[in-house]
Amino acid sequence: xxxxxxxxxxxxxxxxxxxxxxxxxxxxxxxxxxxxxxxxxxxxxxxxxxxxxxxxxxxxxxxxxxxxxxxxxxxxxxxxxxxxxxxxxxxxxxxxxxxxxxxxxxxxxxxxxxxxxxxxxxxxxxxxxxxxxxxxxxxxxxxxxxxxxxxxxxxxxxxxxxxxxxxxxxxxxxxxxxxxxxxxxxxxxxxxxxxxxxxxxxxxxxxxxxxxxxxxxxxxxxxxxxxxxxxxxxxxxxxxxxxxxxxxxxxxxxxxxxxxxxxxxxxxxxxxxxxxxx
Amino acid sequence: xxxxxxxxxxxxxxxxxxxxxxxxxxxxxxxxxxxxxxxxxxxxxxxxxxxxxxxxxxxxxxxxxxxxxxxxxxxxxxxxxxxxxxxxxxxxxxxxxxxxxxxxxxxxxxxxxxxxxxxxxxxxxxxxxxxxxxxxxxxxxxxxxxxxxxxxxxxxxxxxxxxxxxxxxxxxxxxxxxxxxxxxxxxxxxxxxxxxxxxxxxxxxxxxxxxxxxxxxxxxxxxxxxxxxxxxxxxxxxxxxxxxxxxxxxxxxxxxxxxxxxxxxxxxxxxxxxxxxxxxxxxxxxxxxxxxxxxxxxxxxxxxxxxxxxxxxxxxxxxxxxxxxxxxxxxxxxxxxxxxxxxxxxxxxxxxxxxxxxxxxxxxxxxxxxxxxxxxxxxxxxxxxxxxxxxxxxxxxxxxxxxxxxxxxxxxxxxxxxxxxxxxxxxxxxxxxxxxxxxxxxxxxxxxxxxxxxxxxxxxxxxxxxxxxxxxxxxxxxxxxxxxxxxxxxxxxxxxxxxxxxxxxxxxxxxxxxxxxxxxxxxxxxxxxxxxxxxxxxxxxxxxxxxxxxxxxxxxxxxxxxxxx
Numbered sequence: 001x002x003x004x005x006x007x008x009x010x011x012x013x014x015x016x017x018x019x020x021x022x023x024x025x026x027x028x029x030x031x032x033x034x035x036x037x038x039x040x041x042x043x044x045x046x047x048x049x050x051x052x053x054x055x056x057x058x059x060x061x062x063x064x065x066x067x068x069x070x071x072x073x074x075x076x077x078x079x080x081x082x083x084x085x086x087x088x089x090x091x092x093x094x095x096x097x098x099x100x101x102x103x104x105x106x107x108x109x110x111x112x113x114x115x116x117x118x119x120x121x122x123x124x125x126x127x128x129x130x131x132x133x134x135x136x137x138x139x140x141x142x143x144x145x146x147x148x149x150x151x152x153x154x155x156x157x158x159x160x161x162x163x164x165x166x167x168x169x170x171x172x173x174x175x176x177x178x179x180x181x182x183x184x185x186x187x188x189x190x191x192x193x194x195x196x197x198x199x200x201x202x203x204x205x206x207x208x209x210x211x212x213x214x215x216x217x218x219x220x221x222x223x224x225x226x227x228x229x230x231x232x233x234x235x236x237x238x239x240x241x242x243x244x245x246x247x248x249x250x251x252x253x254x255x256x257x258x259x260x261x262x263x264x265x266x267x268x269x270x271x272x273x274x275x276x277x278x
Numbered sequence: 279x280x281x282x283x284x285x286x287x288x289x290x291x292x293x294x295x296x297x298x299x300x301x302x303x304x305x306x307x308x309x310x311x312x313x314x315x316x317x318x319x320x321x322x323x324x325x326x327x328x329x330x331x332x333x334x335x336x337x338x339x340x341x342x343x344x345x346x347x348x349x350x351x352x353x354x355x356x357x358x359x360x361x362x363x364x365x366x367x368x369x370x371x372x373x374x375x376x377x378x379x380x381x382x383x384x385x386x387x388x389x390x391x392x393x394x395x396x397x398x399x400x401x402x403x404x405x406x407x408x409x410x411x412x413x414x415x416x417x418x419x420x421x422x423x424x425x426x427x428x429x430x431x432x433x434x435x436x437x438x439x440x441x442x443x444x445x446x447x448x449x450x451x452x453x454x455x456x457x458x459x460x461x462x463x464x465x466x467x468x469x470x471x472x473x474x475x476x477x478x479x480x481x482x483x484x485x486x487x488x489x490x491x492x493x494x495x496x497x498x499x500x501x502x503x504x505x506x507x508x509x510x511x512x513x514x515x516x517x518x519x520x521x522x523x524x525x526x527x528x529x530x531x532x533x534x535x536x537x538x539x540x541x542x543x544x545x546x547x548x549x550x551x552x553x554x555x556x557x558x559x560x561x562x563x564x565x566x567x568x569x570x571x572x573x574x575x576x577x578x579x580x581x582x583x584x585x586x587x588x589x590x591x592x593x594x595x596x597x598x599x600x601x602x603x604x605x606x607x608x609x610x611x612x613x614x615x616x617x618x619x620x621x622x623x624x625x626x627x628x629x630x631x632x633x634x635x636x637x638x639x640x641x642x643x644x645x646x647x648x649x650x651x652x653x654x655x656x657x658x659x660x661x662x663x664x665x666x667x668x669x670x671x672x673x674x675x676x677x678x679x680x681x682x683x684x685x686x687x688x689x690x691x692x693x694x695x696x697x698x699x700x701x702x703x704x705x706x707x708x709x710x711x712x713x714x715x716x717x718x719x720x721x722x723x724x725x726x727x728x729x730x731x732x733x734x735x736x737x738x739x740x741x742x743x744x745x746x747x748x749x750x751x752x753x754x755x756x757x758x759x760x761x762x763x764x765x766x767x768x769x770x771x772x773x774x775x776x777x778x779x780x781x782x783x784x785x786x787x788x789x790x791x792x793x794x795x796x797x798x799x800x801x802x803x804x805x806x807x808x809x810x811x812x813x814x815x816x817x818x819x820x821x822x823x824x825x826x827x828x829x830x831x832x833x834x835x836x837x838x839x840x841x842x843x
Contacts, residue, residue, distance in 0.1 A: 008693075010706065042687045044535070054695065055706055060687035062538055063697045063707075064531070065561045071528040075535025075543070076687070078519050079493055083539070083687060101531075104524040255514040260492035261540035261686060264664065265628070265657035267488055268516050274484070274652070277474040 005032035008058045014049060017205070019170030019196020023117055024053055026173045027086070030180035031059070041084045044073040046098065048090035049124045049198075050117035059086075067098030070105050073112040074249070080261035081250045084184060087114040092122050095131040095151055102191070106162035108249040109188040115180065116191065117170075118153065119198040127201035137202060153193045154230040154241055158223065164190035165226065166219075166240045169212045170197070171205070175238065182240060188248045195236070208236070215239030282337060284312070284463045285345055286414065287362055288407070289330035290354025292323050299352065299407040300331025302428045304646055306415060307335040308475050309424030311468035315341040316475075317645035317827075322500065322584045328357050337466050340648065343759040346831055349463040350418065352410045356381040369462015373414045373454075375406060388417055388459045395449045401442035408443045412450025413457070420465035422451045474649040478642035478752070479504040481613035481649075482572055485620030486544045487516065490657030491570075493536040493543040495521040495529040497551060500584045501640040502574040505546045526551035530558040530571065537567045538696050540662065540686035542624050546572035548640075549591050550581065552598070559633050560599035565696040566674065566682065566721070568627035568634075568660070572620070575639040577825040586825030587640035589751050589798035593806070595635045596776045602718075604630075604725045606732075607776035609637040611754030613647050615773070621655040626731065628660030630681055630724045637775070639798065641827040642752035667692030672703035676716055680723030729777045736779030737786050740769040745842040746790040748816070750775060750804050753797055753828055760833035764843035772804060780811040787814075792842050796820040796833055817842075 006028040014020045031041060041059035045051045047066035054061035060083075064072045069089045077085045094102050094116045105112060121139060122128040128141035132153060136145040157165045164186040168176040176194060183190035195212070197205035211234075219240040220226035226242035284307070288299045297318065304316040312335035320329035332348075334341050348365045351358060353374040363372060363385050372379075372387045379389030390413055392406035399405065408429060415425050429447050433440035476484075483505045486494070494513075496506040506522065513520040519536070523529035526547050533543035547555065552573040562569040575591045577583035595607045606626050610616040616638060623634040663683045671692050675682040682703075685692045695705030700717060702708045708717075740758060743766035749757045750772045757769040770786050772779065787793055795805040795816045800823035805816050820836040822828045837843035 038693060039688055039690060042539070052707070054697075058693060060692075060694045061696070061705070062535065062565065063695075063699060064534075064565075065557060065698050068527060068531040068558065068561070071523065071531035072535035072538070074528075075493070075495070075532035075537075075541075076539045077535075078521065078532070079536035079539035079541035079543075080686075080688060100524055101528055104528070253513075253519045256492070256517050256519050258517065260519050260536060260542075261688075263490070263492045263541070265490045265542070265659040267490060267656040270484060270487060272515070273487070273512055274474065277476050277480065277649075278472070 006038060006058045008056055010055050012056050013052065015200045017197065017199035018049065019119060019194070019198070020050055020053065020117060022170035022173045023115065023176065023194055023196065024056055026176035027057060027115065027180055029177045030184065033177070034181055034184055036084060041086065042076050043086045043088060044069045044076065045088040046090060046093035047124070048093050048117070050088050050090045053088045067093055068101065069093060070098060070101035070112070070114065074105055074110045077111055078250060078253060078260070080259045081111070082259065085112045087112055089114060089116055091116060091118040091120060091132045092130045095153055103156070103160040106157055106160040106189050106191065109161070109163050109246050110249040111188050113183045114191040116153065116193045117196055118193050119196045119202065120204060121198050121202035123198045123201050133202065139201065152230060155227065157191050158226055158230055158242055162191055163188045163244045163246050164240070165242045166192040167236070167238045168192050168194040169208060169238050170194055171209070172238065175214060179240065186243065188246060211236045212238055219243065284335045284418070284465060285348045286333045286350045286352065287330055287348050288333070288352045288354070289328065289358030289362060292320065292327050292329055293325045294354040295404045295407045296329050296331055296354060298432060299411055300333055302408065302432050303333045303411055304475055305428035305431060306420070306425040307333065308473065308648060309427050309469060310420060310465060311470050312337055313340045313648045314475060315343060315645065315647050317344055317641065320585050328361065330358065330362070337468065342755040343830055346829060350414055350461055352407070352414050353378055354407055367462065371417060371459065371461045373410045373417070386459065388413060388454065388457055390450070390453050390457070392450070395453060396446050399442060399445035399449050401446040405443050405446040408447045409450035412447040413454030415465065416451045416454030417457065417459055418461040418463060418465045421467055422448060425451065475646050476613040476649045477504070477644060477646045478613050478616045478638050479574065479644065480508055481616035482546070482620045482636065482638060483508050485617035485655070486570070486624060488617065488655055489621035489624035490542045491518065491544050491624060493519045493533060493541040495523050495532045495543070496546050497523050497526045497529050499548045499551050501576055501643050502546045502548045502572065504644070505572070526554040527558065530555040530569070534558060534562050534565070534567050534569055537569055538565070542628065542657070544570045544572065544624070546574065548574050548576045549578045552591065556598040560601055560603060561698050562633045563603035563605065563721070564698045566631040567696060568631050570623045570627050570634045570636060572636045572638065574643040575637060583825040585640070587798060587827050588823065588825065589639055589753065590800070591637065592750070592775060592799070592803040595637055604632055604722055604728060605776060606632060606634040606728055606774070607637060608634070608774050609751040610642070610773070611751055611771055612642070613649055614652065616642065617652050618655055621657070625658045625660060628662060629658065630727060631661060631684060632724055632728070637751060639752050662686065666690045673705050674701060674703045674717065676703060676720050679727060680720045725777060732774035732777045732779040733782045736772065736774030737782040738771045738773060739786050740771070741767065743767045744789065744791045745837065746770045746787050746793050747837060748772065748793060748795040748804060748808065750797065756828045756830055756833060757796065759830040760837070763834050764837055767837055767843045775807065778807055778811045784812055792817045792840065794818050794820070794837060794840055794842065796828055796836065798822055798828060
């Protein structure tokens, strides 16, 4: 039953073995298990192979331009805090062209749930190195091997004040599903860096299968511990790395008692304001 | 001339309270019953440099713009005298502190111990400016009460400052009365209540609020920030969301997200920020999300002159973003139009689900005019449908007028899928040539309604004559001021720039023997639109691109020089 929930009925078109299949399955299962209805959810996607997910995930959706899914999602949530707002974005979308938005949303604790489809390569543009491509990897833009140091997204997000930072693995669908459920239940900004193989342009599956391990328990109990987990290099922990509580971005707009999206075409009483100009 | 007209310049370094003094002077004259105009010039600095406010007042008739001639200068430093004293009329007067006067040469100078008097009033030294204003008003035969009312209003809610400054103004007024150095121009008193002193930026913010704006996002930028400041201040009282984004890309994308969700959203910026927003203008157009972008133009290119005016973004606003899509570009020329058109911009956006660009400029945005009243305008729901989705609902349904009923996320029974990829009626990505063509044609069918509005409201004519002086935006005000000295000339203002109201403009120019164009840019962008749409070569084009608004005097010279007027 749950497997067929949130299905638009369109057949997904990704390469065989693409990590996006696992992420799509996990998010569908998570939404179903959370008991959400499609009308209550908005998924904003960016540009990249991940972007097609809004074709297949049967919730309200906005397929935005490259790099700007996060601010679109922040706008949706501010306008109607009653909606559950997901962002599907890629490593190029979130960590390169749209990086600043991600970090600012983290700092503000915007109540959006960001799922980064991190395949460590630009795939939709047919194979160039990206901000998380490991050193030495050969791509079409790095034929002699990538010479640039990749970002450590977990470290970056922890430093930016994110109140929920997790890492998932697209091949571990059940585990990822639980992460997504926790992210949606978290009050405030949640980000899951989902490691995914790209069998066509950077097949990290053997490496990921070897290095990934599930964190036991509920992750780090302090930011300091979380930073240590983020710095772990020999093995790759997946799970909730860090979770904290802080007032959300939307709470600072509690004065908008009628959500902006639901006000309709109403003219406010401007007499008090106009008196300033007398 | 008793009571007719008066021009006062307040000048000094940044930090000397030049703007505060100018604002108080403008209000004091407003309360005397004058129609008042105030404009300013300042460098992109927080301390130092030279800045000024020019306050012009006219009794009985509206005042549209600045003039070169000054009746009085309140100089808060010697630099002000050096730069502006040459513009003083006969009988004109400089009011300044004694120490400043020592460094000034010639002219009629009313030198008083302004700083000393401020101290005597128990006010901070910076209140020397209000002391000087009191003295200036006294020398011109003005009354103290309207000045005190203006001072108290300016410092309202700021504790002891209000009374301290009122005392300072009174002392200045007393000393000015005793000095026996009268100003040639005399101030009359014929008070009329209920009038507003309104700047273009505030007018846009107020108009957007009147249009039901519930979401505003901006990144700080001169000269658009005053809108952010005003709205940030009143958001609690009005229950709206006002966000300072991390950049203009974020601002417009937040607004697009909010509008997709159902909020009437506006962003405001200036040229550099508008450049950054260009890609998202097309995003809104493709996703058919209603959005209003206010571009308060400043002098470019690039960082250019951040605090100076220009009308250089016209062609850019018409063409910004890649690909082709319908949009509206409208340019108010004064605060009343700014109010009206900001409201209308939201209504157009929400009726047709298109991006609307409201083009103003620094001169309109940061100058003040006397406004007798604001028109009764308000929001129309447009094409948004609230409530349960009809069966088979398609967000991008192909319709006769190109407008698809817009449900918002959360509507029962609907999946609202907005897509910046080309898409089918339900929002799904498509590359099918038939669908691609049909969707492009559907979007462009909105142009019919836009054209209709542009033809109906896009051209305004002032005065009559066989010579037409074509202007757009705030240049209208300069032209109306010049028109007082011209005969046989009418001012034709193009309000809608895209779609271009070719028919209405052709009718406005019917029977004209000459067509002249004046605008605040280097290439004659309105003139180029006239050539393009009317196949008409203007007789002459006056361009100003030094960061300053055109002056009525140069417009008069231009019209006469072209053998007209």
